[in-house]
Amino acid sequence: MTSKLKLIIATFLFSIIIVEPVLANSMRCGTHIVTAGMRDSPGKYEVLKRCGEPKTRYGNTWVYERSSSVTHVVRFGSDGQIWSIE
Numbered sequence: 001m002t003s004k005l006k007l008i009i010a011t012f013l014f015s016i017i018i019v020e021p022v023l024a025n026s027m028r029c030g031t032h033i034v035t036a037g038m039r040d041s042p043g044k045y046e047v048l049k050r051c052g053e054p055k056t057r058y059g060n061t062w063v064y065e066r067s068s069s070v071t072h073v074v075r076f077g078s079d080g081q082i083w084s085i086e
Contacts, residue, residue: 025037025084025085026085027051027064027066027072027074027085029047029050029051029052030050030051032050032051034046034047034050034051034074034082034085035082035085036074036082036083036084036085037082037083037084041081041082042081042082043076043079043080043081043082044076044080047062047074047082051064054074060075060076060077060078060083061073061074061075061076062074062075062076072085072086073085073086
């Protein structure tokens with residue numbers, strides 16, 4: 001195995017380890033990525049603007065169904081900012 005191939009494999013594995021936790025609390029809405037847990041995470045208005053109307057709303061919990069196998073549950077805090085995305 002060449003050193004260049006080893007570097008490519010190591011970079012790929014490192015990116016999976018680092019990127020996966022970030023994506024776990026995020027969702028894609030068209031060309032936008034909505035992320036929770038950051039100081040400047042978007043509020044309800046920005047989520048509606050970027051992602052559209054959710055399939056269902058239960059107070060501060062919104063459910064987006066992207067396909068039959070992909071569902072995102074977005075929870076907002078009392079301040080209206082995203083608290084978590086599952």
